[in-house]
Amino acid sequence: MLLNGPNLNLLGRREPARYGTTTLAEIEKAVSELGRSWGWEVVCFQSNHEGALIDCIHNAFGRVDLIIINPGAYTHTSVALRDALAGVAIPVIEVHLSNIHAREEFRHHSFIAPIAVGQIAGFGADGYRLAMEGARHYLTVRKGGEGQHRPEQSPVPLAQAAQSRVARLRQRWGDGIDAFLILSPENRRYLSGFTGSAGFLLVDREGQWLATDFRYWEQAREQAPDWTLLRQKGAWTEALREAVADRGWRNIAVESDVVTLEQQQKLRTALPDVHWVPRQGVVESLRMVKDEGEQLALSRAAALADRGFQHILGYMRPGMTERDVALELEFFLRREGAQGVSFAFIVASGERSALPHGVASDKKIGTGELITLDFGCILEGYCSDMTRTVIFGPPTAEQRKVYDTVLDAQKRALDAIAPGKSGRAIDRIARDVIEAAGYGEHFGHGLGHGVGLLVHENPRLSALSEDVLEPGHVVTVEPGIYIPGWGGVRIEDLVIVTADGCRNLTTSPKELLVL
Ligand SMILES: O=C1C[C@@](O)(C(=O)O)C[C@@H](O)[C@@H]1O
Incomplete structure (x- = not known):
């Protein structure tokens, strides 16, 4: 929403040396068109009355994603306008055609600025376009979603990110380890990108395997294309035994803070010759730093x-x-x-x-x-x-x-x-x-x-x-x-x-x- 306060309806004829010759109608048209080109609907409103501006802000509650406002002289006087903006908790960008900080002392203070995302002043009518760019940046990058649209469901580029995570895991798992068995659902997802509810990962120095059951075979192929899929048909330990069988691995790391006593017993029974090396928090420490x-x-x-x-x-x-x-x-x-x-x-x-x-x-x-x-x-x-x-x-x-x-x-x-x-x-x-x-x-x-x-x-x-x-x-x-x-x-x-x-x-x- 674009709001303009008192006297801004006179733009074009009002002190043109200071405020330029562009009219408010031209500014509103340009802002609306720019918004439309981004798929936004921009509502414009101007009033010379404090109460009318406040009513308009109240009406915006729950309907508007962001307000660009040139409050005119109310900038320097209106606690009520500020309270209205704070009350509806809609992000605000403040605009002024002139550089209010280079003018009379009484214009240096803005009641709006402390609750605004930011302030643009001194660029004439172009300031409104700059405010729109600021709004776009704010809504897409800082707030994380354009307008009232649903948050974009584009996936985090997991498959790509996941590969560098596996490389870092190999660097960090320590000496004497032939492979790492991952059972934690979050670690499984983090390393492979696979979001299914069941399965395990096996990683050695060169290879990486993802085991899951029938419910997820298609999903696993799509989400984790760089992983060799182990089609788990019976018990998970059976799939593990087959995967480990002829590889000659002696020492396999396990997440000691994840594996239950029961799983530990099953691992020992399925692969009695393997030494299960306890490792705690290795993937979790990678997960701390978010890409x-x-x-x-x-x-x-x-x-x-x-x-x-x-x-x-x-x-x-x-x-x-x-x-x-x-x-x-x-x-x-x-x-x-x-x-x-x-x-x-x-x-x-x-x-x-x-x-x-x-x-x-x-x-x-x-x-x-x-x-x-x-x-x-x-x-x-x-x-x-x-x-x-x-x-x-x-x-x-x-x-x-x-x-x-x-x-x-x-x-x-x-x-x-x-x-x-x-x-x-x-x-x-x-x-x-x-x-x-x-x-x-x-x-x-x-x-x-x-x-x-x-x-x-x-x-x-x-x-x-x-x-x-x-x-x-x-x-x-x-x-x-x-x-x-x-x-x-x-x-x-x-x-x-x-x-x-x-x-x-x-x-x-x-x-x-x-x-
Ligand atoms: O009315 C206005 C216009 C203004 O907001 C501007 O856009 O530069 C600056 C205010 O100080 C003044 O009262």
């Missing part, structure tokens, strides 16, 4: 969760049960293309918000209660995870204090994230803030965890963590304060560690939303 395709899938999953939050804000009312809210949220995410949810959603209100993992119950949500919503969805196999705490009705001083403490802790931890920092150090930064505010005993869990094919994986941000952050790590940052009998607050974003800090995949507003 480009994985980062894209994760950012899409996070963007969909953001849209889910926006949707549920408009749906929630006092008197609904936590379960009503969780169901609607899940239904929305599934309808918008999620393959599944990352975990059973947490919707914890009132005293229940003191339960860090208060899965949605039949409790009715009341006015004045803090409500913690912790949820995520799966796209292309990759999970998202986010938490926001909101309230119906004005917060008490204590609720505000707890909220602000958690927010401060979260922001400081986010600011500190960078390659080379330890998970323990980042956890400490958030914990110090919470301890200093007197709530130390009420923050009993770690600050964050890695997210990928599993919603909880390494690296960890916690007091016990040995992990050191690297570019490509994807972690949650989720401090919380939980006071039994009173309630709690948690705020959680999902971020990618970059070369010089982190990129936040969660873009939902973080100031306390009073519904």
